[in-house]
Amino acid sequence: MSGSSPILELLGQREIVVACGPGGVGKTTTAAAAAAQAALRLGGRVLVLTVDPARRLADALGIKEIGNEVTEVPAEAFVTADGAPVGRLFAAMLDTKKSWDDLIERHTPDPATAARIMANPLYQNITGRFIQSHDYIAMERLYELHSTGEWDLIVVDTPPTRNALDFLDAPSRMADFFSSRLLRWLIAPARSGLFAVASKPFTQVADRILGTEFLGDITEFFVSLQSMYGGFVERANAVARLMADERTTFLVVSSSETVPLREAEFFVSQLVDRNLSVGAVVLNKVLPDSLADPGGLAAARGLGERAGEIAGEVAPVIGVDEEALVRVLGTIAESYGDFAVTARREAGARSRFEAGGAPLVSVPRLDEDIHDMAGLLALGNLLIAEP
Ligand SMILES: Nc1ncnc2c1ncn2[C@@H]1O[C@H](COP(=O)(O)OP(=O)(O)O)[C@@H](O)[C@H]1O
Ligand SMILES: [Mg+2]
The missing domain is CATH 1.10.287 (Helix Hairpins)
Incomplete structure (x- = not known):
């Protein structure tokens, strides 16, 4: 069967499969369903890294809400008419806060610096919404998991971004930011003592609105972060390289409505422009022909x-x-x-869709939401159906 199913072929050949595309089209579900098929039919150790699974889906996969722990989905959960799984399925959810803490710990020279950064009131805020931190940390965590060498295949879900491309740019944007002049400018006054004079009007306004602590916090934050810039830039570049590596491919998921399709098409063209691999396009929830x-x-x-x-x-x-x-x-x-x-x-709309030469796979809309292993397996069977 694996010979003629484009999805099984990808799952068998690549080490990282990234499910991406517009919001609400079924990225999370497709990633989990694809990973389950790989574990069921292809073997090896398969990990699905989810970002925002619905509560019931997370329960079905045995994922705990807090923490980055990887849990194994028991083989009994996906014994099917086709038999028991030949491989093993693991699942993890991205914990943004925990991942940032790990990253800080890794890149700071000593525990005291790490503690100072994490204790800064801005840190919480920044890890929550600064420079697409969610997008970046998803890629960062993927890199981390991949480099352990523990997995034959990692299927990755992507965060619900306003712009489907945000997460792709996150590593390079992060590298740019940490090597930017803006940042040097921000921390320079703290070192030269000029800060108070140069930015007096701004300080007064900021103080009134945000409280006296605010600017002190900002400066202190960036100064303590300074020790890790080098490591950070290097790492962000490595993450970007992994995305472009031939072991990685993208599965663009879309529904077949006009607007998501247009977005998906744009996404495909952007992947092609960046020389990233478009493994397949999955049109999910299509109405029967x-x-x-x-x-x-x-x-x-x-x-x-x-x-x-x-x-x-x-x-x-x-x-x-x-x-x-x-x-x-x-x-x-x-x-x-x-x-x-x-x-x-x-x-x-489907016939006008340009998939950039990648195979196009249609998956019908099922009668019910997919929130358990049975649903995932049913969807997965449709996903790997031969064209
Ligand atoms: N083929 C399908 N048939 C029926 N429901 C589906 C199908 N694919 C996804 N769903 C449901 O659609 C909702 C959104 O799916 P989800 O994977 O969370 O989307 P995304 O991650 O792209 O935001 C979920 O409730 C899921 O169970
Ligand atoms: Mg999702």
Whole structure:
């Protein structure tokens, strides 16, 4: 089977598969489903690194909310009709705060400096929202996990960013920031003692709004951070290199609605521009092709137009109220019509979609949300279906 499923092929060949794309399209679910298929069918030690799993999905994977611990999903959880898994599945969730603390500890020369940085009131704030810290730390954590060499495959979920490209740029932006003139300028006054004079009006305003401590905190923060700039820049560059390495590929996930598709297409073109590997494009939650069939729409129209007549004949046969049946038939005809129109539009958008030469895999919308291993396996089977 692995010969002709583009997704299984990727999972078998690469060490890192990054699920990315617009928000709400199924990145987290697809990453988990793909990892489960890899563990089930391909073997080895497979890790799914999730960012924002729904509570019930996290429970199903055995992920604890706090901490960066990796947990193994018990093999019993994904025994299927095809048999027991040949590999092992592990899951972890990204803990942004914990990952930042680890990073600081690693890059500071001594525990006292690390403690001073973490005790700074700005640190909490900054790790929460500064310079796409979430995006950066996701990549950083991936790098860390990959370099342990413990995993044959890591499938990575990506954070819900406003701009799907933010996380891609995060490492280089981080490197730029820590080698920037702005930063040198920020910390220079603290060393030269000129700060108070040069920025008096600003200080007064800042003091009034933010309290006297504020600027002192800022300066102290950047000064204590200074010891780790070099390591930081080097590391951010290494993360960027890993993303571009041939062992890494991107799985662009999208729904087949017009707007996410356009965003996904842009994303693909950006990956191509950056010489990053587009492994496949997954169109998730697509409506069944049969809905786009013109015969179905004609049938729905006919049913709607002659609902009264049909109900008159059928109501006595099934022993229901005729008027109620007219309403039911009318509603069925109307919503089928709506679905048919949407399906046709989606099929049109899909055919215009440029996947940059990557295989395009469609996964239907399932009836229920996916929040347990059974759901993940069902979705995974569709994901690896041969085209
Ligand atoms: N093929 C599908 N059929 C039905 N529901 C799906 C499908 N794919 C994802 N979902 C559901 O859609 C919601 C969003 O999925 P999620 O993976 O969290 O998206 P993202 O990570 O891109 O924001 C979840 O509730 C998930 O269970
Ligand atoms: Mg998600």
